[in-house]
Amino acid sequence: MALTDMMGRTTYSLKETGSAEVFGSISKVKQVESDRFRQTEHPVSHTLVVEGTTKLKPGDVLARNGYRYYVQAKEDPSTLGMFEVIYLNRQDGNI
Numbered sequence: 001m002a003l004t005d006m007m008g009r010t011t012y013s014l015k016e017t018g019s020a021e022v023f024g025s026i027s028k029v030k031q032v033e034s035d036r037f038r039q040t041e042h043p044v045s046h047t048l049v050v051e052g053t054t055k056l057k058p059g060d061v062l063a064r065n066g067y068r069y070y071v072q073a074k075e076d077p078s079t080l081g082m083f084e085v086i087y088l089n090r091q092d093g094n095i
Contacts, residue, residue: 024050048086
């Protein structure tokens with residue numbers, strides 16, 4: 001069953017979609033990246049770099065240590081599928 005959060009974004013119950021783990025390195029974004037996404041009205045606060053590719057897409061929600069991370073965009077800078085940079089916006093609170 002699809003749910004909508006306070007910002008109108010679609011979230012899903014864990015019972016419906018299950019859960020998966022994503023392993024990578026998360027860090028705060030640089031000011032230049034923040035400004036780039038602010039222009040497109042998709043605020044980002046963190047990046048997640050993962051080896052290989054993922055099935056994540058904008059609108060997906062990741063949970064870690066009591067925070068929700070909304071996927072805003074993703075890129076494959078290598079263009080070879082070796083790693084992805086996933087741009088996230090962190091929100092307080094559990095899913």
